Amino acid sequence: MMAIAVAVLAIGVALAGVSFFRPNTVVDTHRYTRQVILHYTFSRADHPFIVLGDSITEASTLPRSACDHALVNAGLDGASTASDLGTWLNDVLEGRRAGAIVVALGTNDALQGREQKEFEANYASLLAKLKGSADHLVVLGIPSVEVRGRMPADYQAATMRRIDAFNAALPALAEKAGATFAPLPPMGAPHTIDGVHLDTAGYAVWDAAVLKGVSGACGTH
Structure with a gap:
């Protein structure tokens, strides 16, 4: 409190x-x-489904519920795996248990040039902090960035190399934590408004992946 x-x-x-x-x-x-x-x-909310992420989550078009569970947007603009979101979220849960927590992070890590080992260590630490707060953990894939708006081609290419490497590591990180990995299907072009933040078409794919990811937690309460 x-x-x-x-x-x-x-x-x-x-x-x-x-x-x-x-x-x-x-x-x-x-x-x-x-x-x-x-x-x-x-x-x-009783046993909510929580989507924990960055500005892509905070600005998302997710529905307010999924299979009779409140679907709570816990996005925080600028967040990355280094933002200690496990403590941030657990502080406000105050011992309440979530039906599911979806972790949707990695874009800012890639944009900031975070090293692979640090990203993986941060992500594993976050999942460990969240494991006791939810019946189900879901790890969402990281969306691609585009050459669009203020995103130049060389920066986009370097960021995509990191995103691809991060995404390749997520299934194993999820499995080790007892979480479900929810990949993002390919998004058509364009799918962002500025190279990073999703447009309507991008969110249609992103939202569907989130809902598919939490579907395994439906009917557990």
């Missing part, structure tokens, strides 16, 4: 119109704000 109290205070400061925040403080405020929203959402 202390974390929630701090988050409420952070929201109050933000709403007061303070204009001298450093950029990282603004990010931290959003992190706390999202926790408060999730806290209220979880208080109304």
